[in-house]
Amino acid sequence: MLSFHDARTQNRRSTSELAGGLLVAPLECPERVDMIAARIREVGLGELCPAQAYGREPIEAVHDADYVRFIEQAWSEWQAAGYDGEAIATVWPTRRTRADFVPRHIDGKLGYYALAAETAIEAGTWEAARASVDVALSALEHVRSSGEPAFGLCRPPGHHAAVDQYGGYCFFNNAAIAAQAARAAGAARVAILDVDYHHGNGTQQIFYHRDDVLFTSLHCDPLDEFPYYLGRADEIGTGAGEGANRNHPLPPGADYAAWRAELEAAMAGIDAYDPDLVIVSLGVDTFAEDPIGSFRLASEDFSDYGRLLAGLQRPTLFLMEGGYAVDEIGINAVNVLTGFDSA
Numbered sequence: 001m002l003s004f005h006d007a008r009t010q011n012r013r014s015t016s017e018l019a020g021g022l023l024v025a026p027l028e029c030p031e032r033v034d035m036i037a038a039r040i041r042e043v044g045l046g047e048l049c050p051a052q053a054y055g056r057e058p059i060e061a062v063h064d065a066d067y068v069r070f071i072e073q074a075w076s077e078w079q080a081a082g083y084d085g086e087a088i089a090t091v092w093p094t095r096r097t098r099a100d101f102v103p104r105h106i107d108g109k110l111g112y113y114a115l116a117a118e119t120a121i122e123a124g125t126w127e128a129a130r131a132s133v134d135v136a137l138s139a140l141e142h143v144r145s146s147g148e149p150a151f152g153l154c155r156p157p158g159h160h161a162a163v164d165q166y167g168g169y170c171f172f173n174n175a176a177i178a179a180q181a182a183r184a185a186g187a188a189r190v191a192i193l194d195v196d197y198h199h200g201n202g203t204q205q206i207f208y209h210r211d212d213v214l215f216t217s218l219h220c221d222p223l224d225e226f227p228y229y230l231g232r233a234d235e236i237g238t239g240a241g242e243g244a245n246r247n248h249p250l251p252p253g254a255d256y257a258a259w260r261a262e263l264e265a266a267m268a269g270i271d272a273y274d275p276d277l278v279i280v281s282l283g284v285d286t287f288a289e290d291p292i293g294s295f296r297l298a299s300e301d302f303s304d305y306g307r308l309l310a311g312l313q314r315p316t317l318f319l320m321e322g323g324y325a326v327d328e329i330g331i332n333a334v335n336v337l338t339g340f341d342s343a
C-alpha cells in the first residue's frame with residue numbers, strides 16, 4: 001500500500017510536556033515518524049509519497065475559523081507577552097465560570113481553547129499541524145481515486161482535537177477532516193474506527209449529531225484514563241446522530257483476546273452501517289510496552305488485527321494517531337498495514 005508523509009510534520013519540536021508535575025521531553029516526538037518511515041522502507045510496504053497542499057478550507061470545514069486563527073497566532077502572541085518557555089495553558093473556563101467569550105490575553109485564550117495542559121504550543125506547531133492535515137488528505141485522495149488502501153503518516157495526531165479545542169498532543173483532527181472531505185467529494189457514509197488506546201473525544205464531538213459519519217472507538221475506560229471526561233458506552237450520539245456513535249471502553253490492563261472481541265463487535269456495527277469509506281485512527285499505544293498505555297498487545301497482534309480489518313472489504317484509509325514505544329512503533333504500525341495487505 002502507498003504511504004504519504006510531509007517533512008514539515010517534523011517542525012513541531014516541543015521541548016516541554018507537563019507530566020507528573022514536571023516538564024519533560026514530549027512523548028509525541030519527531031522520531032516517531034522517522035521510525036515508521038524507516039520500517040515502511042525496510043519491509044517494502046510500498047512507496048512513501050510526498051503530500052500535496054490543501055490549504056485551510058478543509059480544516060475550516062471541521063474546525064471554527066477563530067480556533068484555526070488561534071492556533072496560527074498563539075506562538076507569536078505568547079512571545080509578544082514576553083514569556084520565555086513554550087505556550088502552556090494554566091487557567092480554564094470551568095463548571096462555575098463563564099465560557100461564552102474569548103479573553104483578550106493569551107493566557108485566557110490558551111485556557112479557552114485547550115482541553116488539557118500537557119500539550120505546549122511552540123514555533124513549529126502551526127506548520128506541522130497543517131502538514132499533518134495535508135498528509136491525511138493526500139492519502140484520502142489516493143484511496144478515493146484508486147480504491148486502494150493508503151496510510152497517512154500524520155503527526156501531530158488528531159483525534160483529541162474538537163471543533164474548537166486542542167490537547168492530548170492534537171491540534172487539527174486529521175481523521176475528521178478527511179471524513180468531511182470524503183463526504184464533500186461524494187461518499188454517502190464514512191465510518192471512523194479509532195483503535196488508539198485513548199478515546200477519540202474530538203472525533204466523537206465533531207460528528208456526535210450526525211448520521212453520515214459513524215464513530216466507533218475501542219479505548220481504555222475514561223474512568224481510569226485520559227481524556228477522562230468522554231468515552232463511556234452510554235454516549236450513543238444525539239438527534240440525527242443517535243446510534244452513530246459507539247464506544248467500546250475496556251478496563252486498564254486489557255489483553256488482546258478481550259480487545260479483539262470488542263474489535264469484532266465494532267466491525268459488525270461498521271459492516272451493518274455499510275460505509276463507502278473506513279478511516280482507521282491508528283494508534284499503537286495499545287502495545288504492551290507502551291510507556292503510557294496499559295493494554296497488553298504484542299507486536300504480532302497488530303498483524304492479526306490488520307488482517308481482520310481487511311475482512312470489512314471497504315476502501316480503507318489509515319491515519320497515524322498515538323504510540324510512544326518509539327523503538328517498536330514502526331514495527332507495530334506497519335504490522336497492521338502488512339497484515340491488511342496480506343489478507
Ligand code: FKS
Pocket residue numbers: 018019020028118157158159160168169170196197198226283285292321322323
Ligand atoms: C502521561 C499522561 C499522558 C496525555 C495522553 C495523550 C494521548 C494522545 C493520543 C494521540 F493519539 F492523540 F496521540 N496524557 N504522563 O495517543 O491519544
Ligand code: ZN
Pocket residue numbers: 196197198283285321322323
Ligand atoms: Zn493514544
